[in-house]
Amino acid sequence: EVQLVESGGGLVKPGGSLRLSCAASGFTFSTYAMHWVRQAPGRGLEWVSSTTASSSYRFYADSVKGRFTISRDNARNSLYLQINSLRDEDTAVYYCARDSGDFGGALGDYWGQGTLVTVSS
Amino acid sequence: QSVLTQPPSASGTPGQRVTISCSGRSSNIGSKVVNWYQQVSGAAPKLLIYSNNQRPSGVPDRFSGSKSGTSASLAISGLQSEDEADYYCAAWDVSLNGWVFGGGTKLTVL
Numbered sequence: 001e002v003q004l005v006e007s008g009g010g011l012v013k014p015g016g017s018l019r020l021s022c023a024a025s026g027f028t029f030s031t032y033a034m035h036w037v038r039q040a041p042g043r044g045l046e047w048v049s050s051t052t053a054s055s056s057y058r059f060y061a062d063s064v065k066g067r068f069t070i071s072r073d074n075a076r077n078s079l080y081l082q083i084n085s086l087r088d089e090d091t092a093v094y095y096c097a098r099d100s101g102d103f104g105g106a107l108g109d110y111w112g113q114g115t116l117v118t119v120s121s
Numbered sequence: 122q123s124v125l126t127q128p129p130s131a132s133g134t135p136g137q138r139v140t141i142s143c144s145g146r147s148s149n150i151g152s153k154v155v156n157w158y159q160q161v162s163g164a165a166p167k168l169l170i171y172s173n174n175q176r177p178s179g180v181p182d183r184f185s186g187s188k189s190g191t192s193a194s195l196a197i198s199g200l201q202s203e204d205e206a207d208y209y210c211a212a213w214d215v216s217l218n219g220w221v222f223g224g225g226t227k228l229t230v231l
Contacts (some may be wrong), residue, residue, distance in 0.1 A: 095165060
C-alpha cells in the first residue's frame with residue numbers, strides 16, 4: 001500500500017525556517033517524481049515545488065522561488081522541503097504528493113495527510 | 122487570482138448530472154493534459170481524472186472529463202450525497218514552468 005507521511009510542520013515566526021519531510025513507503029520511491037502542494041486556511045490548492053525521480057530537475061512556484069528548496073533522499077525513501085524566510089502568507093497545510101510517473105504523469109496519484117505550517121509572531 | 126478559472130460553486134439534486142468548467146490558456150490547457158481532484162472537507166485531495174478523461178482505478182464511471190481547446194470540463198452523473206466536495210482542475214503551464222490549479226468549485230448536493 002502506498003503511504004506518504006509528512007512531518008515537520010509547526011508554529012514559526014516570520015523570517016524563520018522549517019524543514020518538512022515526507023516519508024514514502026509501498027512503492028519504488030526512486031522511480032517517481034514528487035511534488036509539494038499547499039493549501040492556506042479556507043483557500044484552494046497551490047502547487048509549490050516538484051522534483052524528478054533522480055533530482056535532475058527541480059521546479060518552484062514564483063511565490064517560493066529563492067526561499068524554498070526541494071530535495072529527496074532515494075536511499076531513505078524521503079522527500080524534503082526546506083522553507084526559509086517564512087512569511088505570513090506561507091501559512092498553510094503542506095501536502096506531499098506522488099507523480100504517476102517520472103514527471104510526465106499526473107501530479108498527485110497519491111497524497112499524504114498534510115502537515116500544518118503556521119507563520120505568526 | 123488563479124491561472125485556471127473555475128466557477129466558485131455548483132449544485133444539483135441527487136441523481137442529476139452536473140458539470141464543472143475549467144478555463145485556461147494556450148500555455149496550459151491548450152497544450153497540456155488536465156487533471157481533476159476531489160477534496161472532501163478536512164481530507165487530502167484525491168486524483169479523480171487524469172490526462173483529460175482517464176479515471177484512476179476505483180473512481181466510479183459517473184465521473185468523466187473532457188477537454189476542448191483551452192477549456193476542460195468535469196461531469197458528474199447520477200449525483201450522490203457523497204459527491205459533495207471541492208473540485209479542482211490542474212495542468213502544467215509551459216510558460217510558467219510549473220503546475221497551475223483552478224481556484225476550486227464547491228459542489229453542493231441539495
